[in-house]
Amino acid sequence: MSVAPGQPAQPAVVDFLSVDVLTDNVSDTYVSKTLFAVSEFANVVLAGAKEISGETLLVANLGYGLRLRTRIGQREHVLLFDTGTEGAAFIRNCRNLGLDLGSVEAIAITHGHWDHMGAVPAAIDAIVARRGRESVTVHVNPGMFNERGVLLKGGVIFPAARVPTPAQMTERGARVVNDGAARLLLDGHFYYSGEIPRVTTFETGREDHLCRRDNSEEWRPDPYLMDERMLIVHVRDLGLVVFTACSHAGVVNVCTEVRRLFPDLPIHAVMGGLHLGGVMEHIIPQTVEGLRPFDIRYIIAGHCTGWRALHALADTYGERVSQSAVGTSYTFDASAPSPAG
Template identity: 80%
Template structure:
């Protein structure tokens, strides 16, 4: 397996996330939502000029290596209007997006996909955007409620629907390198730990199948990895249905000679998954991860437990934050007590 090229820089914009908090403590290489919207041209601070948070996750990733730049969306988040508003307020020109990696078939990661496709293709033209998916995500999903009823979830648009919007759909199950090798998209993530066994209330069914069946493992989930020169691997795990220890185990197996510099994403340790927090905290220890930037479905108890165990290596992801991974900007692990990047930031 060819590893991703070592890029000189990686810039991550959090376009969709559960939390909006410009005062959340951030890493030294992060810039807050407030600073970013002001830099994007906001003339005043207001509810309309800031971003909207909702249950979901979506990132814009930009890389540069050897004078070549690439831009990719890692999921899109829940809802089209929120996604487009957040892009507008951050000053994101969607004409630059060359590819979208859809991690799995859950609405909170791809609900905004049709709107994103429309906006990007409208700016770039038809057949200029790749959408990377895998065949197993195109099933109907549902959740088994406590009263025994089943609550269905919105489905991923079918490949034919995405193609009709002008996208070039790459529907493959295996791992692949994207955009000149700047990004590595995984195949199935092996489930090897004894404790990361998924959720028993997750169900699915195929087309024309009247019966729901258990789907605790969500084997369609994928992760994305970027190799930053001088730093190591930045691992993006959108929801960690596979379990973040399984994710890191697969990364280590695939790229044994490269350290894991950072993990970003939802760790799926909230609510009924809180029982896994102690095992997960200890299971991450052998990987010596430089930074854990946890958002979306991580949950506050897990965030606190990770921070107690790993200190300033752990921080809360929030919508509108921008992270720059660049060896020239590398500092020792640490956080700032207030958002960085904007002199004279107001204190209300």
């Protein structure tokens, strides 16, 4: 369901949202969790592990991928939000969590980087094996399929792995929606954004990011990654849960766009990579202060956030901030008591 330009459609109000972290940079089953989170250790035990070992736990690697499950009344929908780096780790992690990929109806891709799309072929194969061909829809936009590269300090351009194309995903049995516009997914349970405006003065992207259509072109600067998208779920009595896989747009720009789209709804949680590590560390102070007006109840930071940014956020916002880790699950449900982490 496409959203008309300038007229953001309201996502449905879901009664329940669960989030399973399938891929993330960090494995940390010991760190204290928010009251609505369950740790990797507990989840693999619930999935039937007979012992705790390297084989029964999950693999952390550079990348991000979530399984989102929503419910309104008796109607449930299941969606993957990115997949992460590579297929073997993704499939292993899903298996160790006891997740049935046959329940997945759609995959929402945030942007065309290998650490978010590398496992897409394996995910499609696993879903199609259970549900049949054309039973899963992959949502992308045309800007995701440029060749990407990074300019190293010595002047060498280091290419990134190409992501699977719409044709390749279709050949594997997926239905592909390749459109730059915002849209509602799965009966409106999920709002998949259009282009995120860059409006802050300090979130200017990475100057070392380059792109080109293919090797017939010269590399050109690509600091803004305008193909990046976010996903929003409106949970009854809580507000909006915003998923931003890498925040190439800048997390303050992300929240600014959320507020523009849905000015009367509180932002209950922001979850994902905030892209504040390494060369982006210089904007940590502005980012921390820039988030203050949004009064976000929970910030669940993972993937590319970086430890310096996580510490700065925690120093400012206290227990509102937590570290995402692979294998962790989160439940957003105002009517249910919060489980122990």
